[in-house]
Amino acid sequence: MKHTVPALDDRLPLYQRLRDDMLARIAGGEWQTGVAIPTEIELTRLYGVAIGTVRKAVETLVADGMLERNQGRGTFIRRPSFDSSLFRFFRHQVRQGQPVVPQSRILERSLTTPPAAVAAALGLTKKAQTLRLERLRLVDGKPVLLEEIWLPQAPFAALMKVEVEDFPDLLYPFYEARCGKVIASAQETLTVASAREDEARLLEIQAGQPVVIIERLALGYDRQPLEWRRSRGPAEGFRYQVEIR
CATH class of the missing domain: 3.40.1410.10 (Chorismate lyase-like)
Incomplete structure (x- = not known):
């Protein structure tokens, strides 16, 4: 099911609005720790946006320490110790x-x-x-x-x-x-x-x-x-x- 990126503050760039919606899914428990989030291709289909937009949103969450990439396994919610x-x-x-x-x-x-x-x-x-x-x-x-x-x-x-x-x-x-x-x-x-x-x-x-x-x-x-x-x-x-x- 396609999910439209919420307007939130439409003055924000699209990738940032996408990032905020992904973060809300993590905070709400929709995406669980220990389980890979949807792939970039799946996210483009889910949100109906370009893969570059998805990639930038994911990279922002990785840089913020919210997500971490695991080579060959996918991108996961990071759990600090x-x-x-x-x-x-x-x-x-x-x-x-x-x-x-x-x-x-x-x-x-x-x-x-x-x-x-x-x-x-x-x-x-x-x-x-x-x-x-x-x-x-x-x-x-x-x-x-x-x-x-x-x-x-x-x-x-x-x-x-x-x-x-x-x-x-x-x-x-x-x-x-x-x-x-x-x-x-x-x-x-x-x-x-x-x-x-x-x-x-x-x-x-x-x-x-x-x-x-x-x-x-x-x-x-x-x-x-x-x-x-x-x-x-x-x-x-x-x-x-x-x-x-």
Whole structure:
């Protein structure tokens, strides 16, 4: 069935409108991660546009990190690895040279009004309800991160029906499986502060000891905010490594 490229803002070039419609299909779950999207020939038939227009739209999505080409297999929705991204900052992220997925323990789950800064980051009104998770992450039984996670209530309502002990160590695949929400990208900010008494107790460090704070805003494929989290870890385990070319 032929699908007309939506007008959206008709001042935009046709390839950009096509890109936006393809992105909406990805964000809406019509095109699934792990499955190749239609070929360029199929897209020209679907939208009734020239192959050059299709190719430019696809190239834009590849450049934006939304799609990735796999030689001989097709073009796929890209799924970033956020957990390894977070733990690249801490020395205890590897065991015998291999990445470690920390164990996770949900300490608290509640429906609550978020702080103003969190509401603003998630694009919510000041009185909007959010699902808040407090989570402790451990490696070999030792606490390494304390996290508070804020999620808009409506898209993630299904998580209120899950027993806290049934939450897995990796949340992003869980969001997709239970709520149909896929995290596509994230913005992170790092700062340093002194550990408060309550977080020091959970992290098994001394109050006032320095902790690294990583604040992350996670976005869907449509660039809409889906999660805001703050992770705290002891600064003694922190490292910063970057490759400059």
